[in-house]
Amino acid sequence: MTNRTSTGQDRPELQKAVEAFVDAGFAGLHVRVHDDHGEWLGSAGVRELGGSASPPADGRFWAGSVAKSFTATVVLQLVAEGRLGLDASVASHLPGLELDERITVRMLLQHTSGLFNYTGEYYPDGTVAPGIPATGKEWVDTRLHTYQPRELVELALAKPARFEPGTDWSYSNTNYTLAALLIEQVTGTTYGEQMQRRILQPLGVRDTVLDGNATDLPEPHAHGYYRYQDGDEWKVVDVSRQNLSMLPAAGGAISTTRDLHTFFAALNAGKLLPAPLLAEMRKPAGPINYGLGVFVQDLGADHGTVYHHNGGAPGGFGALMYSTPDGSKTLTAGLTTGDAEVNPSEALAPALDSLVRAVFCGEHAAR
Numbered sequence: 569m570t571n572r573t574s575t576g577q578d579r580p581e582l583q584k585a586v587e588a589f590v591d592a593g594f595a596g597l598h599v600r601v602h603d604d605h606g607e608w609l610g611s612a613g614v615r616e617l618g619g620s621a622s623p624p625a626d627g628r629f630w631a632g633s634v635a636k637s638f639t640a641t642v643v644l645q646l647v648a649e650g651r652l653g654l655d656a657s658v659a660s661h662l663p664g665l666e667l668d669e670r671i672t673v674r675m676l677l678q679h680t681s682g683l684f685n686y687t688g689e690y691y692p693d694g695t696v697a698p699g700i701p702a703t704g705k706e707w708v709d710t711r712l713h714t715y716q717p718r719e720l721v722e723l724a725l726a727k728p729a730r731f732e733p734g735t736d737w738s739y740s741n742t743n744y745t746l747a748a749l750l751i752e753q754v755t756g757t758t759y760g761e762q763m764q765r766r767i768l769q770p771l772g773v774r775d776t777v778l779d780g781n782a783t784d785l786p787e788p789h790a791h792g793y794y795r796y797q798d799g800d801e802w803k804v805v806d807v808s809r810q811n812l813s814m815l816p817a818a819g820g821a822i823s824t825t826r827d828l829h830t831f832f833a834a835l836n837a838g839k840l841l842p843a844p845l846l847a848e849m850r851k852p853a854g855p856i857n858y859g860l861g862v863f864v865q866d867l868g869a870d871h872g873t874v875y876h877h878n879g880g881a882p883g884g885f886g887a888l889m890y891s892t893p894d895g896s897k898t899l900t901a902g903l904t905t906g907d908a909e910v911n912p913s914e915a916l917a918p919a920l921d922s923l924v925r926a927v928f929c930g931e932h933a934a935r
Contacts, residue, residue: 579608585919585926587612592915595906596623596790599888600825601927602833603897609825616791617906624788628775628822629902630810631887632879635778635821636744639759640677640861641835642766643747644845647673651754654848658746661753665725670733673750676743677860678853684727685740686720687815687882699723700814702882705798711810711882714781717745717759720816737854741818748817759817767840771830777822781813785822792884792904804907807884819879821887828889828900836875837895850875850893871929878920886912890924899927 582601589597589612596613615621646652652661654674659667668681675681687702700715700723701707724742731738748759755762760779768776775786785808794807812820834840841849852864862875872892879887888901901923905912925931 579605579610581926581931582608582923583610583612585923586610588919588922589613589903589916592919593906593908593910594912594915594919595793595904595908597901597903598623598625598627598790598825599899599901599923600625600829601897601899602829603927613904613906614790617793623790623902623904626775626788626824626826627902628785628787628789628824629887629904630785630792630881630885631776631821631823631828631902632815632819632881632885633821634823634828634877634879634887634889635815635817635819637835637861637877637889638763638767638778638821638831639744639747639751639817640849641840642751642762643673643677644841644849644860645766646751646754648842648845652750658750661750662746665721665749667725667746668729668733672734673747674860675733676747676750678737679739679743679858680734680737680853681740681743682729682731682733682736682738683740683742683746684724684730685738686724686742686745689727689730689738697727699727702814704796707882708794708796708805708807711807711814712783713814714811715813715816717748717816720745721749737858739858741815744818745816751817767831771834773827773830775822775824776827776831777812778820779812779816781811782822783809783811785809790902790904792881793906794883795905795907795909796883802909807881810881810883814882819881821879823887823902825900825902828887829898832875832889832891832900833895833898835895836891836893865924867925867929869929871925874924874928880912886916888920888923890928892928897928899924 598611686699688699689697849860876890890899
């Protein structure tokens with residue numbers, strides 16, 4: 569079952585790229601594209617296993633780590649106001665945590681602090697150092713638990729650092745939960761209040777939630793499922809209910825494709841940050857070209873660069889958020905996993921590459 573909605577033009581190459589996600593094993597996907605042809609909406613798959621309805625075009629979804637781009641934007645706004653130094657020590661603002669004084673604001677946003685990732689560390693040799701329950705049956709059983717940002721940071725700080733500050737790169741949710749505490753300390757108000765005041769209200773973004781301990785997606789929404797092993801048995805459970813507080817400022821986000829488009833287009837058009845700090849945000853580091861809350865992707869040939877930050881909830885849901893450097897062309901999407909026996913990360917890569925190239929390079933999905 570597919571849904572084809574557009575603003576006056578048929579885009580079969582985009583619809584084909586969307587359908588490739590369902591062919592790869594995802595339950596459903598709904599996409600919003602803004603470009604010089606106007607706005608295009610497309611979807612594939614189902615809203616709920618066992619049903620025939622398509623995912624709703626304006627549906628809410630657990631958007632995961634797209635939250636990091638919102639968090640980084642507010643931190644950089646505070647830098648622009650002179651209330652934070654990008655290369656200043658974080659410890660001076662959060663003395664009670666006994667942070668390594670060498671860790672700077674930039675290192676938090678760029679994932680170069682070396683701090684242990686409280687959702688678990690996965691090392692190159694295959695070993696895993698567990699954090700809070702974030703996978704498998706343990707996460708399924710505890711996914712409605714409410715966490716406090718400080719307890720998550722303290723858990724991470726009780727673990728050995730992955731490397732000396734500034735000497736390497738490793739993606740860590742701890743960095744962004746610390747950034748939330750930093751925002752609160754500097755402003756004297758909550759992280760959520762700053763998100764509302766600085767981003768959501770000025771842009772008219774109404775269907776995005778970035779803080780608190782919400783557990784229910786507002787309607788309309790597609791359902792996401794998680795496949796896990798319970799003893800010798802594989803089970804599939806609807807995980808549309810889960811707790812936002814697990815990843816404060818790092819991945820705690822509910823949003824829509826419309827809201828993500830509005831935010832990311834404004835950010836890349838220079839409406840949220842002064843040009844010098846937007847340029848800092850876009851300086852890539854590490855093995856996968858991460859800036860300050862955004863990824864930098866070179867599409868090669870004559871297709872230029874796109875900026876993005878995708879996201880995934882611990883189970884069931886994912887989000888896509890892409891833009892050209894001027895914000896004039898964007899791709900945003902919400903996706904759900906179902907009961908297929910696939911690794912979502914492995915299934916995502918080829919389908920995502922085809923969709924990105926269909927949108928930003930004009931390439932057809934079938935190659």
